Amino acid sequence: MSRVVVIGAGLAGLTAALRLARAGQSVTLATKGPGGLQLSQGTIDILGYSPERVTRPLEAIASLPDEHPYASIGADEVAAAVIWLGQQLGPELLTGDPSTNLHLPTAVGALRPTALAQPSMVAGDARSLSAHEQRGAAPRSLSAPEARDAHARSLSAPEERGGVSKGLTYAVVGVRQLKDFPADLIAGNLARTTAPDGTRLAANSAWIDLQARPGEADPSPLTYARSMDDEAFAATFARAVAKAAGKGDVVAVPAVLGIRRRGVWQQVQDIVGRPVCEIPLPPPSVPGLRLYEALLALVRAAGVRFIQGSHVTGFTPDGGRVASVTLAAAGGPRELAADAVVFAPGGFESGALSVDSYGTISEPVFGLPLTATDAGELITEKYWGPHPLFEVGVRVDDAGRPVGERGVAHENLYVAGGIIAGAERWRDKSGDGVAVATAIRAADHITGGAR
Ligand SMILES: Cc1cc2nc3c(=O)[nH]c(=O)nc-3n(C[C@H](O)[C@H](O)[C@H](O)COP(=O)(O)OP(=O)(O)OC[C@H]3O[C@@H](n4cnc5c(N)ncnc54)[C@H](O)[C@@H]3O)c2cc1C
Structure with missing residues (x-):
């Protein structure tokens, strides 16, 4: 059994730690904070844009540039990694098919491509009603016979909308006290949207008045989600939604349907009597928290x-290896001895890469070689344009070990997730898949399980 130290508790670090522990390794995970998972939408993106919107992410991996982190992994390994994670978390938390993207509404009424989503979101998939039926997404998730009948009725009457085939109609329901879920804007934008399959969406909006905690002036999504852990509150919410919601195939509500108590979405859907989908809000993200807590x-x-x-601040070398890493712990620095290390510290957003006042980019813990060190050349003024700075990171060998001009940096040091160079992960929506696939690559090379 090896002693493996994993650094970072984002999607990459948690996945690596779980895979290593399942393979019988002695694993210590050290992290300065919780990572980006709980700020995320609570979905697993594989590839959303390349640069156009992607509907079949595994197929699209083949056309990515050689520098992209996926290029050295390949679509099959990415799929296997994401499926493994989905199996660990179970279908109550993650569902979907890595080969096909869902297109789920966002809190501004745009459509967001993603591979795996929480079951409570899937009925919002904007592909045509017949695709819903073939995939069985919404009907399969329903338990109430009334909900099934309602959906079947909506399928039996194909119509046209402005000369284009009719797509889903969303009945969006907001909660007046909950900011960051602008139901009117969401419905307005969805109603202007053509789904990826060419069908035309429609939407209407409505509001309910419901306080989660009496007297609270500015409740967050978390306040509502925690209140939903009380079955009676969830039932009150569902009855109010059922009464207010306009006509539509899917009733869309803010993603506040519980954090710890499983089955809140099902309870709400049964009472509403139609497919219900959650739309994630800006952080703090309830679906992101669900995923983080379950994985942890x-x-x-x-x-x-x-x-x-x-905070891991440095390391002690031994020949070409890392012998231990240094933790800035209360009471003074502490050494953690390791046979192997998985470094999964994220990118600029988590402080894993930094830029000093001279514009020099560096990785401060191991001093790893980076694909670029001059930030000045990489910062662009176009807000919506490409930002090459975010492609900077560590180049790796086939095992996921950092390499520079002098070869592998340290024989037993592996990297995973956002520190790896070659992708603007938030733009192409590949960050989650990269985190999971590179974490599993690192773990499997350590345990000798890599193919
Ligand atoms: C604004 C934004 C939006 C994004 N949106 C998307 C998206 O929609 N889809 C997508 O696929 N990807 C997106 N990404 C990319 C996202 O970063 C990845 O999807 C993924 O969450 C990265 O996971 P990670 O584990 O590599 O890093 P992180 O989640 O950042 O985790 C890094 C962990 O390392 C810890 N850490 C860092 N340094 C140290 C240290 N020295 N010592 C100890 N611990 C340390 C941190 O505390 C944290 O726990 C987005 C990124 C940003 C910045």
């Missing part, structure tokens, strides 16, 4: 030693 619980249950609030 699996990691802990698998026996991983979890040290949070600890």
Whole structure:
């Protein structure tokens, strides 16, 4: 059994730790903070844009440039990695098919491509009604016979909308007290949207008045989500939504349908009597938190030693290897000895890469070689244009070890996730798939399980 230290508790670090622990390694995960998962939409994106919107992400991987982190992994390994993660979390938390993107409404009424989503979101997939039926997404997730009948009725009457085939109609319902879910804007934008399959969407909006905690002036999505852990509150919410919602195939509500209590979405859907989809809000993200808490619980249950609030500041080398990493712990620095290290610290957003006042980019913990070091040349003024700065990171060998001009940096140091160079992950929506696939590559090379 090896002693493996994983650095970082984002999607990459948690996935690597779980995979290593499942393979019988002695794993310590050290992290300074919780990572980006709980700010995320709670979905697993594989590839959303390349540069146009992608509907079949695994096929699209083949056309990515050689520098993209996926290029050295390949579509099959990416699919296997994402499926493995989905199996660990279970179908109550993640569902979908890695070969086909869902197109889910966002909190501004745009459509967002993603591969795996939470079951509570899937009925919002904007592909045509017949695609819904073939895939069985919405009907399969329903338990109430009334909901099934309502959906079947909507399928039986194909219509046209402005000369284009009719797509889904969303009945969007907001909560007056909950900001960041502008139901009118969401419905207005959806109603202007043609779905990727060419069907024309429609939408209407409505509001309910419901306080989660009496007297609270500015409740967050978390306030509502925690209140939903009370079955009676969830039932009150659902009855109000059922009464207010306009006509539509899918009733869309803010993503506040519980954090810890499973089955809130099903309960709400049963009462509403139509397919219900959650639309994630800006952070703090309830679906992101669900994913983070579930993954962390699996990691802990698998026996991983979890040290949070600890910044890794450096390391002790031994020949071409990392002998230990240094933790800035309360009371002074502490060494964690390791046979292998998975470094999964994210990118600029988590402070894993920094730019000093001279515009020099560096990776401060291991001093790893980067694909570029002069930020000045890479910062562009076009807000919506490409931002090459965010493609900067570490180049890796086939095992996921950082390489520079002098070869592999350290024999037993592997990297995973956002630190790897070659993709604007938030723009092409590949960050989640990259995090999961590179974490599994690193873990499998450490355990000798790599193919
Ligand atoms: C604004 C924004 C939006 C994005 N949107 C998307 C999207 O829609 N779809 C998508 O696929 N990707 C998106 N991404 C990319 C996203 O970063 C990845 O999807 C993924 O979450 C990265 O996971 P990670 O584990 O590599 O990094 P992170 O989630 O950033 O986790 C890094 C972890 O390392 C810890 N850490 C860092 N340095 C140290 C240290 N020295 N010592 C100890 N711990 C340390 C941090 O505390 C954290 O726990 C987005 C990124 C940003 C910045």
